[in-house]
Amino acid sequence: MAKVVFEHVYKRFSGGVVAVNDMNLEIKDKEFVVFVGPSGCGKTTSLRMVAGLEEISEGNIYIGETCVNNVAPKDRDIAMVFQNYALYPHMDVYNNMAFGLKLRKFPKSEIDRRVKEAAKILGIENLLDRKPKALSGGQRQRVALGRAIVREPKVFLMDEPLSNLDAKLRVQTRAEISKLHNRLQTTIIYVTHDQVEAMTMGDRIVVMRDGIIQQVGAPLEIYDHPNNVFVAGFIGTPPMNFLDGVVKDDNGKLVVDFEAFKVRIPEGKFKNVRQYLNKPVIFGIRPESILEAETVRVAEEDVVVATVDVTELMGSEIYLYMSLGNHSFIARVDSHSKAKDGEQHRVVFDINKMHLFDKETEKAIL
Amino acid sequence: MKIEQRLRRCLSLHLPLSIILIFVLFPFYWTLNTSLKFERDIMKVPLKYLPNPMTFQNFIETWNNIGFGRYFRNSLIVALIAVFFIVTFAVLVGYALTRFRFKGKQLMMFLLLCTQFVPGVMLLIPLFIIFKKLGLISNLGSLVIAYTTFQLPFNAILMRGFIQNVPYDIEEAAMMDGCNRLQAIFHVVLPILLPGIIATAAFAFISCWNEFIFALMFISRSDLYTIPVALHSMQGEYDINYGYLAAGSIIAMIPPFLMFAYVQKYLVQGLSAGSVKG
Numbered sequence: 068m069a070k071v072v073f074e075h076v077y078k079r080f081s082g083g084v085v086a087v088n089d090m091n092l093e094i095k096d097k098e099f100v101v102f103v104g105p106s107g108c109g110k111t112t113s114l115r116m117v118a119g120l121e122e123i124s125e126g127n128i129y130i131g132e133t134c135v136n137n138v139a140p141k142d143r144d145i146a147m148v149f150q151n152y153a154l155y156p157h158m159d160v161y162n163n164m165a166f167g168l169k170l171r172k173f174p175k176s177e178i179d180r181r182v183k184e185a186a187k188i189l190g191i192e193n194l195l196d197r198k199p200k201a202l203s204g205g206q207r208q209r210v211a212l213g214r215a216i217v218r219e220p221k222v223f224l225m226d227e228p229l230s231n232l233d234a235k236l237r238v239q240t241r242a243e244i245s246k247l248h249n250r251l252q253t254t255i256i257y258v259t260h261d262q263v264e265a266m267t268m269g270d271r272i273v274v275m276r277d278g279i280i281q282q283v284g285a286p287l288e289i290y291d292h293p294n295n296v297f298v299a300g301f302i303g304t305p306p307m308n309f310l311d312g313v314v315k316d317d318n319g320k321l322v323v324d325f326e327a328f329k330v331r332i333p334e335g336k337f338k339n340v341r342q343y344l345n346k347p348v349i350f351g352i353r354p355e356s357i358l359e360a361e362t363v364r365v366a367e368e369d370v371v372v373a374t375v376d377v378t379e380l381m382g383s384e385i386y387l388y389m390s391l392g393n394h395s396f397i398a399r400v401d402s403h404s405k406a407k408d409g410e411q412h413r414v415v416f417d418i419n420k421m422h423l424f425d426k427e428t429e430k431a432i433l
Numbered sequence: 434m435k436i437e438q439r440l441r442r443c444l445s446l447h448l449p450l451s452i453i454l455i456f457v458l459f460p461f462y463w464t465l466n467t468s469l470k471f472e473r474d475i476m477k478v479p480l481k482y483l484p485n486p487m488t489f490q491n492f493i494e495t496w497n498n499i500g501f502g503r504y505f506r507n508s509l510i511v512a513l514i515a516v517f518f519i520v521t522f523a524v525l526v527g528y529a530l531t532r533f534r535f536k537g538k539q540l541m542m543f544l545l546l547c548t549q550f551v552p553g554v555m556l557l558i559p560l561f562i563i564f565k566k567l568g569l570i571s572n573l574g575s576l577v578i579a580y581t582t583f584q585l586p587f588n589a590i591l592m593r594g595f596i597q598n599v600p601y602d603i604e605e606a607a608m609m610d611g612c613n614r615l616q617a618i619f620h621v622v623l624p625i626l627l628p629g630i631i632a633t634a635a636f637a638f639i640s641c642w643n644e645f646i647f648a649l650m651f652i653s654r655s656d657l658y659t660i661p662v663a664l665h666s667m668q669g670e671y672d673i674n675y676g677y678l679a680a681g682s683i684i685a686m687i688p689p690f691l692m693f694a695y696v697q698k699y700l701v702q703g704l705s706a707g708s709v710k711g
Contacts, residue, residue, distance in 0.1 A: 120605050141611045153602035157624040166620075167610035214610070 069221040069254060070096045071117060076126035078278070079111050086112040088278040090126070094271075099248050099255045101269035103262055104301070109278035110258045114224050117256060118147050130221060141170075146215035147224040151231060152201040152207045154214075156350035160186075160193040164213045170177050180272075185216040188247070205236045212244070216251065217355045223255045229264065241267060245408065253427075262302050266290065274298050296429040299351050299422060305386060307422070308357070308396035310350045314343040325421070327392030328371050332423075335433055340423060343432060351422035354386065357398035359406075360413035370413050375406045461572055461686075468492065468679035477490055477673050490678035501681055502631070503656060506661040509688070511573050511659060512641040515580035518589050518628055519637040526585070527592030528618065532601065548586040575651040580641045588633045595629030596622070632699040639689045660685045 071094040078087040087109040094100045102110035107433055115121035117128055119140035135143050146167075152162050160194055161182055168178045173401050183306050186192045188207040199207055200335075208228060228244075229237045248255055259265055265272045266286045274289065274297075275279045282294040295297035299307045312323040321340055322330040330350065332340055360370045373391035380402060386405050387398040406412045422430040467475055468491050469484035482675060495501045502673060529535075530542065536539050561570070569575035601620055606618035623630070645661040658666065664685065 118605075118609060120608070139613065140605075141613065145609065147606070147609045149602045149606060151600065151602055153600065153606035155603060155607070155621055155625075157627075166607075170611035170616070214606075218610075265515045398457075 069096060070098075070129075071222055071254060072127075072129040073113070073254065074129070076116065076128060077124045078109070078116060080123040080359065085115070086278050090278075090280060091281065092273060092280065094254060094256060097254055099245075099257065099270045100272070100273060101257045101259060101265040102273045102275060103259055103265035104281075105260060106276035107277075108275040110260075110273075110275050111226055112278075113146075113275075113323045114256055114258045117143075117222070118145060118224050126380075129375075139323075144220050146218045146220040147226065148208075148211045148215050148228045150227040152199070152217045154207055154210055156199050157175055157242050158422065159196050159198055160202070160210050160213075162189065162237060164198065164212055164217050166213065166257065167218050168324040178410050181217040181219070182213075185213040188216065188250070189213050205240065208232060208240060209389040212247070214403060216247075219253075221254065223251075223253055225255065225257045227259055228257075229259070230259070244268065263304065272302075276301075292431070293351075293422065296349055296351070296432055298323055299424070299431075300424055304351060304356050305338075305397045305399065307351045307353050309396045310396065311345050311347060311425075311426070312350045313345065314340055316344060323348065325350075325392065325394055327379045329393065330371075330421065331369060333418050333420055339432055343423075343425075347426040348373070348432065349424040349426055349429070351424060352396070352416055354397045354399035356417040356420040357396065357400075357405060358417055359400050360415050362401075363415055365415050369415055371416065372411050372413050375408055375410055375412050378404075378406060378408055387414075389414070435627050438594045458584070458591050463592070464682050467675055468683050470675050470676060471542075472694045474676065475530070486633065495677045495680040496568040499663075499667070499677060499681070501660075501684055502662065504658050505684060507573060507657055508642055508659040508661075511576045511580065515584070515641045516634050516637045518577070518581040519584045520634050521587040522581070522585050523592040523633055523637075524591035524623075524626070524630065526595075526597075527596045528622070530589070531595045532604075537538045542590075545590055548583075551581055554646060557646065561650055569639040570653045571652055571657060573652075573657060576641075576644075576648055579647045579651070580637075580644060584637050584640055588637055591636065592626075592629060595626055595633075612654050614657050631663075635692050635696040635699070638692060642685075642689055657697050682704040 071125055072177060073090045073092040076090040077085065079085050090109075090113060102113060104110050112276055116123050117130070117135075119135065119138065123136050127136055129135065130143060130145065153360040154249070155166065156284055158166065161326045164179045164185060166181045170179060175304075182195070183192070186195055189212060191206060191209050191213060193201060194206060194210070199210065202210065208231075213227065225244075229240055232240060241264060244257075248268075251345055256263075257268060269286060272285060272289050273283050276297050282289055282298045284292075289298060289302055291300065295305075296309065300309065310323075312325045312330075315322055315329075317329065320334075321337050321344070322329040323332065339365075371391065373396075375387050375389055378386040379386040379388070383402055384399050385402045385404050385406070387394055387400060387404070389398060389412065400406070421433065425432055442603060449509060453525065462495070466482070468485055469487050469489070470481065471486065471490070474481055474484075474486075496505075502672075526545075555642050564575045564578075566573075567575075576688050603621055603625070604617045607621040608614070612620060644659075645665070646663045648659045649665065655666065660681070664678065664681050667681060681690070
C-alpha cells in the first residue's frame with residue numbers, strides 16, 4: 068500500500084504528440100482514483116507510465132517514497148488488470164494466478180494459500196483447472212483480477228477492465244470491484260472512458276483532456292461544481308445543457324438573455340457575474356434542474372414555454388428534448404409528465420443550480 | 434431434379450477432382466509398386482499393377498549395401514541443424530520486426546522480401562567460391578550455412594505473422610507479474626507461439642530435406658551425400674536399378690510424409706496467420 072505521486076510528468080511521442088502534459092497529482096494511500104476522459108486524453112498513457120510500460124519523457128513518478136522513473140515494471144510492486152484480460156492462454160486459471168508468485172520464488176504452500184483465497188473471494192474456485200479459452204468474459208475478468216490480488220501489490224492499476232463485458236455484467240462487476248477495494252484497502256488507479264463508472268466507483272475522479280488534467284475531485288464535487296465546459300459536459304447523463312446567452316441588466320437585476328427568453332441570476336451570485344455584463348456567456352443547466360412548471364411554485368415570469376420535439380421514456384423518468392428559438396435542451400422529469408411530442412410545455416430552470424461559463428476560456432464563472 | 438443436380442455436381446466437381454487425384458497419386462503408387470517388385474518383374478510385359486510376388490529386398494539392399502542409411506543420416510543431420518538455426522533466428526527476427534520500432538525497419542522487410550526474388554542457382558558459383566576459400570567444400574557445414582541463409586527470410590516473415598497474433602498485452606502482463614523481456618518471451622510468448630514454431634520448422638525441414646542443387650554442388654565425397662544427391666547418383670550412365678531407386682525414393686519420402694501428417698493443421702494455420710485479424 069502506497070501513495071502515488073505525479074510530479075510535472077510529461078509524455079511526448081515521436082511526431083511531437085504530447086500525450087501527457089505537465090501532470091501533477093497526488094494519489095493517497097488506499098485511495099480509489101479514477102482517470103476518466105475521452106479517447107486520446109492521456110489517461111491510459113498516465114497509467115502505463117505508473118506501470119513502467121511507458122517511459123516518462125520528463126518529470127517524476129513516485130510510488131510510496133521511491134522515484135520509479137528508472138525502475139523496471141517487475142520491481143515496482145504493482146499489479147495491472149488489462150482491458151482484454153491478457154491471460155496466459157497456455158496456462159490454466161491456477162497457474163495464471165500463481166505465475167507472478169512463482170517468478171518471485173514464493174514457497175508452494177504460500178502460493179497455494181493465496182491463489183485459493185483469491186479464488187474464494189472472486190468465486191472462481193471451481194474454475195482453477197480450466198484454460199482461459201474455456202471461460203466466459205466475466206470469468207476471465209475475475210481471473211485477471213485474481214492474478215492481481217494474489218500478488219498483494221502496493222498499487223492496483225486497472226485499464227478499462229469492464230469495457231469488454233456486456234452491460235449487465237459490467238454493472239455487477241463494477242460493484243464487486245468497489246467491494247474488493249473496501250476489503251483489500253489498496254491504492255487503486257482505474258482508467259475508464261465511462262463517466263458512470265467514474266462516478267460510481269472512485270473516491271476521487273481525475274478528468275483529463277488532451278493530456279491535461281481538467282479537474283480532480285470527489286464525484287459529487289465534480290458533478291456539482293465543474294471547472295469548465297468540458298468537465299460539465301463530460302460528467303453526467305444526459306449531459307449538461309449549454310445555451311449561448313448574454314448577461315444583461317434587467318431593471319437592476321442580472322439576467323442571461325437568450326433573445327427568445329431570459330433566465331434570472333440569483334442575487335447572491337451577482338458579484339461574480341457583474342464583470343460579464345453585456346458579454347456573451349455559456350449558460351449550463353443539468354437536465355434534472357429543468358423542472359415542470361406545474362410541479363413547483365414560481366413566478367410566471369420565470370416560466371419558459373418550449374416545444375417538446377421528442378420524449379424518451381426511461382422507466383422511472385422521461386427525457387424531454389425541447390427547443391425554443393435557436394436553443395434546444397433536454398429536461399429529465401418524472402415519467403408521469405403530461406408532455407407530448409410536438410406540443411408546448413411549461414418548464415422552469417432551477418436558477419440555484421445553474422452554471423455560467425466564460426465564452427472565451429470556457430472556465431466556470433459560477 | 435435432385436438427381437440431375439447431383440449428376441451435374443458429380444461431373445463438374447467430383448470427376449475432375451478424381452482425375453487430378455489419380456494424376457497426383459499415380460507416381461507414388463508406381464514408385465511403391467516398383468520398390469516392392471523383384472528386379473525381373475519391374476520391366477516385364479505385360480506390366481504388373483500389383484507387386485506379386487512381393488519383396489522387401491530392394492529396401493534392405495538400398496539401406497545396407499548402397500549406403501542409404503548413411504545418406505539418410507547425412508540428410509537428417511543437415512536438416513535438423515539447419516532447422517534449429519532457421520527457427521531460432523526466425524523467432525528473433527520475427528520478434529524484432531513485430532515488437533521493436535527502429536530505423537530502417539521497412540527497408541529490412543523489403544530486403545527480406547527481395548531475397549525471395551533471387552533464384553538460388555544464380556548464387557551457386559559465388560557461394561561455391563566462398564565455401565572453397567573457407568574449406569567447406571565436401572563438408573556438411575556448407576549445406577547447413579547455405580540452407581539457413583536461404584530459408585531464413587521466408588521463415589522470418591512467416592514467424593512475424595505468428596508473433597503479430599500474440600497480443601502484446603500478454604507480454605506486458607508477464608512483465609508486470611515479474612518477468613524481464615527475455616523471461617516474458619520464454620515463459621509466455623514461445624509457448625503461445627508453439628504451433629507457429631512447429632509449422633515453421635516443418636516448412637524449413639522439408640525444404641532442407643528435399644534440396645538438391647546446393648548439395649550436388651558443394652558435396653563431392655560420396656560418403657557425405659544427402660538423399661537427393663544419392664538418388665541422383667543411382668542413375669548410372671548405362672544402367673539404372675529401378676527397384677533400388679524406387680526403394681530409395683520411398684525411404685526419402687518417409688520423414689516429410691510423417692511430418693506432414695503430424696503438423697498438417699499447424700501448416701494451414703501458419704499460411705493463414707496474420708492474413709486475417711482475429
